[in-house]
Amino acid sequence: MTLETVSTSKAHGGTLEVYKHASAATGTEMTFSVFVPPQAQVGEGAKLPMLFYLSGLTCTHANVTDKGEYRRLCAELGLVFVAPDTSPRGEGVADDPAGAYDFGLGAGFYVNATQAPFAAHYRMWDYIAQELPALVAAHFPVDPARMGITGHSMGGHGALTLGLTFPETFKSLSAFAPIVAPGQVPWGHKALGGYLGEDKALWRAHDATALVEDGKRPAGAILIDQGEADSFLAEQLRPHLFAQACEKAGVDLTLRMQPGYDHSYNFISTFMDDHLRWHAERL
């Protein structure tokens, strides 16, 4: 698969690179950023651990790339960091009929849609679970046996559901302010209903709390940070639903409620170092 370079720029001794490529999963062009730390240059054939970061509603690869403040520590730890887009885009890609921010473009919810007109391109589950790991392993100095996943909000939902479903691919798992129970909150009802249809039994495969209840297990322990001043906490995020399911199932979850922090990248960048270390220690 061919990658087209959008940009490349030296940072912290490594390089921040942005690429476009034709995606077999979505049938569209997809864009992602990758930070390659300086350890990649130490000898030919370096194989480094890597972390996928899945973004939230309205985001592209650029939000965390610009505001996540991950490069300095990734350079120190020798961790490759990959940030994909949140939905397919381009001509012929359906959007929310009313142009709402929480469905359609920028809101793929990391599922394979089954409902028209979204089924044609909204296949972010396959893109993140299969296509992107293979593509990254083929083109960058990464060890495919040492990949982790994290994400924010809708991207935290993606990280948890993918990490629980594919523990052999995603060996370490964390999330920032994730949607943990889409089957029980308005964002999830709209997205899962719109992409997967109204049969709620089918939603359980894309609901982290239901996945744990149904017996799925991550590769190891899970870290979640959640701001207590997050305006989405009570209605959309509800992390205690996931904590209860994990406790009952014996899943090792560290849920840290962070006083005063909101839903923004000020919160994410504050705790980014902790998440990078969490993954580096496990990969």
Ligand SMILES: N[C@@H](CCC(=O)N[C@@H](CS)C(=O)NCC(=O)O)C(=O)O
């Ligand atoms: N009310 C917000 C909701 C979307 C939102 O808060 N998105 C979060 C993820 S759920 C985000 O990361 N936004 C982009 C940013 O802060 O850079 C909007 O319409 O933009």
